[in-house]
Amino acid sequence: QVQLVESGGGVVQPGRSLRISCEASGFTFSSDVMHWVRQAPGKGLEWVARISHDGSSIQYLDSVKGRLIISRDNSKSTLYLQMNSLRDEDTAVYYCAKDLGGSWALDYWGQGTLVTVSS
């Protein structure tokens, strides 16, 4: 069965960096588009970034461009989000999600990892 397990969240000071990961199993990771979606405490969902199956095509939410970087290592079936110059408003649970190829929906989600930006 499809499993997505995020890790690497924690408390970080404003302006600092953090990298979170999502380890995938139960499907052919190298064939699938992947996404990061976040949810601030008590708030709704916000799409953050998308990466094609081979990493050649990437899209970002405007407010994170230049600060958050999505990447993947298909040999490790792992998705990453490098988070730089963190701001208070980046505080959220970060979910990785698999793309329902060709149907542009998010069919499987991890449990999420909490990133708290606070001094």
Add this chain to the structure above:
Amino acid sequence: DIVMTQSPLSSPVTLGQPASISCRSSQSLVNSDGNTYLSWLQQRPGQPPRLLIYKISNRFSGVSDRFSGSGAGTDFTLKISRVEAEDVGVYYCMQATQFPWTFGPGTKVDI
């Protein structure tokens, strides 16, 4: 960016009765390829979101047939034919026709 709105934002429901959630987009969700990339997700308390419906009306694998989606253009609806206790949670519509993908604010369904 495409703005998604939902109504109602909160919906008290009665077990065994139908429920309906409306979603509206600020512009047409018909893609240049002719498809409409509107999906519905459910988020139960303390859980990650779960895909229910994609491309307006396609039920995802394992989703109860009590859930159905309809609509076109800018107006969409999720219907639950007979609400069960396990349906409690927040329901989001999401558009994937144009980047950035955007979600509605969510509709809280409780008994």
